[in-house]
Amino acid sequence: MxxxxxxxxxxxxxxxxxxxxxxxxxxxxxxxxxxxxxxxxxxxxxxxxxxxxxxxxxxxxxxxxxxxxxxxxxxxxxxxxxxxxxxxxxxxxxxxxxxxxxxxxxxxxxxxxxxxxxxxSDKFTSLFGNLIPALSLLLVMVLRMIPGFIRKAGQITLARRAIGLGAGEKNRDKIRHGMGVLSALTDWALEGSVVTGDSMRARGYGSGRRTSFQxxxxxxxxxxxxxxxxxxxxxxxxxxxxxxxxxxxxxxxxxxxxxxxxxxxxxxxxxxxxxxxxxxxxxxxxxxxxxxxx
Amino acid sequence: MKKSHIATLIVFLAVIPATLVLGSRLPGRAYYVTSTLVIVELLIPFFLAFEGRRPQARELVLLAVMCALAVAGRVAIPVPGFKAIFAVIMIAGIAFGPESGFLVGAVSALASNFFYSQGPYTPWQMMAYGAGGMLAGFLFAKNLLPRKPVVMGLFGFLAVAFFVGPLLDTCSVFLVLSKISLKGAMAFYVSGFAVNVNQAIATAAVLLLLGKPLLEKLDRVKTKYGILAVEEGSGHP
Structure with a gap:
């Protein structure tokens, strides 16, 4: 930046x-x-x-x-x-x-x-937003979600450690533990996605031509x-x-x-x-x- | 004929041949530019098809979640060199079909590079990751292969080691060899093989252990909220 x-x-x-x-x-x-x-x-x-x-x-x-x-x-x-x-x-x-x-x-x-x-990324999407509206919206959502997911993954890791499921030092342990985190993260993210999607539709996504803030x-x-x-x-x-x-x-x-x-x-x-x-x-x-x- | 079909035909019958002819006429060494332009042109029909389909809000968010999961997987499993990105892309392809698999792969590659670094390899990564997701979609979503953990793991290993990885190595070949020859290219494929196998093992491990649970979660969301039922109808219910 x-x-x-x-x-x-x-x-x-x-x-x-x-x-x-x-x-x-x-x-x-x-x-x-x-x-x-x-x-x-x-x-x-x-x-x-x-x-x-x-x-x-x-x-x-x-x-x-x-x-x-x-x-x-x-x-x-x-x-x-x-x-x-x-x-x-x-x-x-x-x-x-x-x-x-x-x-x-x-x-x-x-x-x-x-x-x-x-x-x-904001410049990139503002440049291509009108050319490929659905795709650039997808990209914007992904770019917004990634930091949130990373934060959530950290929280899940901490919570697992608190109940004695923390990862050991070995790579094998870390991988197994990581898969548990990824699985929990998926659950959380999917439930959230439904709410976001419904909210988007309720507020009129797809009801007309989408304009983007320039x-x-x-x-x-x-x-x-x-x-x-x-x-x-x-x-x-x-x-x-x-x-x-x-x-x-x-x-x-x-x-x-x-x-x-x-x-x-x-x-x-x-x-x-x-x-x-x-x-x-x-x-x-x-x-x-x-x-x-x- | 749909608009996106016409665009696809134009790309394949006119734009790509024109690029190849022009590229071969350019003086000096235009392999990288020509091949990368062709890769970008190959991406266009997929993207246009997606735009033309006017995706519903829920589908859009679901795809975005899969992309973000693919990228965030690197942080969730903090082992250097262990990448879950290919496995998550393939799971998206298996659950939602080849077209969505391609999209999740291509967008994940682009988005991940915003966090790490864009480079001359970005279009190639978009193509290779997308192709991996699409292949998984073709083989599993249409029930050509059973969705068993072992089958998925084996598929993931073979697809990364012999398809996605070599596709990425091809970018390096065009980028840094002064004269393209079979021998020179082979040297790249052979030296890249160790890395590819490493990532293939990671992909296989994630698919083997996490493939089934993740697919079940996706199916559960589908039935719980009737996502596919909404998507099948055209326009708003």
């Missing part, structure tokens, strides 16, 4: 930004774009999660190395053979390709980390931000169609240079990725400045 300058924008803007950022990250394997993506995503992730963010980034590094090293085992194309593994060539090109794939994975995980902080409206700033995002994304797509993001690793290494008009596309990509971080920092700066004036 983070609230910053970017996540306070309309959910549609947030969602489309992540769709673009993750989409580009998956589809473009050009090393320059990957590095820009990794830096952009990591910057925003760190701004959102602070010191805790380093832990996740630290966890991604061994993942990156492992995926990079593993890929050449299954892809033996390439000219420059480094050494042989089980009689199969382990090539430099395949290693670099593995690095690119692992890079895509890392960038994606970082963006998803930001997505989880920004796109909370707390978010697209303001002028949101439209402007959306326009900027669309423009930058269009620029990236345009130069990409011209071949700016082409990167072949195997059998022969061939990577498009980042120069001339291609550099413009790359600049657009960087600008796109930095938007949330810039908004975040701008607000922080403003806050600091106005506070120091007091």
């Amino acid at each position: 983070t609230s910053d300058a970017f996540s306070n924008r309309h959910p549609a803007v947030n969602f489309l930004f992540f769709l673009g950022a993750i989409g580009f990250a998956v589809l473009i394997q050009h090393p320059a774009y990957l590095i820009a993506g990794a830096l952009g995503a990591a910057a925003y992730y760190l701004l959102l999660s602070g010191r805790k963010g380093w832990k996740r980034i630290g966890m991604l590094v061994p993942m990156f190395l492992l995926l990079t090293a593993v890929n050449p085992l299954f892809n033996t194309y390439g000219e420059r053979v480094l050494f042989h593994v089980f009689g199969r060539p382990y090539t430099l090109e395949a290693l670099l390709y593995g690095g690119a794939i692992a890079g895509v994975f890392v960038v994606m995980m970082l963006w998803f980390g930001c997505y989880n902080a920004v796109m909370t 707390i978010y409206t697209m303001k002028r700033g949101d439209w402007c931000l959306l326009a900027v995002l669309m423009f930058l994304a269009a620029a990236v797509i345009a130069v990409s169609a011209m071949g700016a993001t082409a990167a072949e690793f195997t059998p022969v290494l061939s990577i498009a240079p980042v120069s001339g008009i291609y550099a413009l596309g790359f600049a657009a990509y960087c600008a796109y990725l930095l938007i949330p971080s810039v908004l975040h920092l701008k607000e922080e700066l403003q806050w600091r400045r106005s506070r120091s004036k007091i």
Whole structure:
């Protein structure tokens, strides 16, 4: 649950930004774009999660190395053979390709980390509520019930312990005890569900088209931000169609240079990725400045 | 023809082939994007069918309860690595039929990821969990298999170890292999097998011990409050 300058924008803007950022990250394997993506995503992730963010980034590094090293085992194309593994060539090109794939994975995980902080469930359901009314109502109910069920499971566990049915230390005991808890929880939840369902019907569920409460409206700033995002994304797509993001690793290494008009596309990509971080920092700066004036 | 049937036909005859053709034309390595788009497109007909059915309030709440139970099961049984989610989804499928089984599976996966973390695997999980619930529904709700604890346990083990688990491993294959080959994919299936078997054992254990009592509870609610009697009539009584 983070609230910053970017996540306070309309959910549609947030969602489309992540769709673009993750989409580009998956589809473009050009090393320059990957590095820009990794830096952009990591910057925003760190701004959102602070010191805790380093832990996740630290966890991604061994993942990156492992995926990079593993890929050449299954892809033996390439000219420059480094050494042989089980009689199969382990090539430099395949290693670099593995690095690119692992890079895509890392960038994606970082963006998803930001997505989880920004796109909370209420934003998600408000965005899709009108498109899929029954299903999003189902999702809202589930999301509301889960914390309640978890609390109830805790109460049942305590009650069982009080009458001498508590779980021991062994996993076997815990599993058997847990099944008892789950069973009791089911009973309680099912009875409750009937009451909820009847109450919903009594208050008119299903008697007409369901409208949903909208707390978010697209303001002028949101439209402007959306326009900027669309423009930058269009620029990236345009130069990409011209071949700016082409990167072949195997059998022969061939990577498009980042120069001339291609550099413009790359600049657009960087600008796109930095938007949330810039908004975040701008607000922080403003806050600091106005506070120091007091 | 119902609207949702037409949508299903469009998805299968036009949208998915178009995605596959487009995906094969994209430069570089578009396996993950293409396959995930196809997975999302496969989910659409199920969701549209549910929307088109205009579910009654009681049915909606009952499904929500099953989803929430599936997710909360992880907390009720506090043993690391012991997941009851597949078993609860399958019980929902057995009790309410394949369509509800699929829905409970897909929504449980999505909802659980709101509490843990959404990721590139979310659509795949929705598909795999849903397919597990649907399979249970097909085999047990239509009485192809008897609802005996041993049969359900065995089914749960086989379904998770050889169907749901490998489906999730397929996501990793598309996600991290630079060149899709049978050998590379096999490496993932083999290395994922230990985890899958672990979860399969958990699923089998829950179904074996809890399957029958939970189904009885669901049946009891059905008769006690006449839920199915209401659902069978169309619209409001």
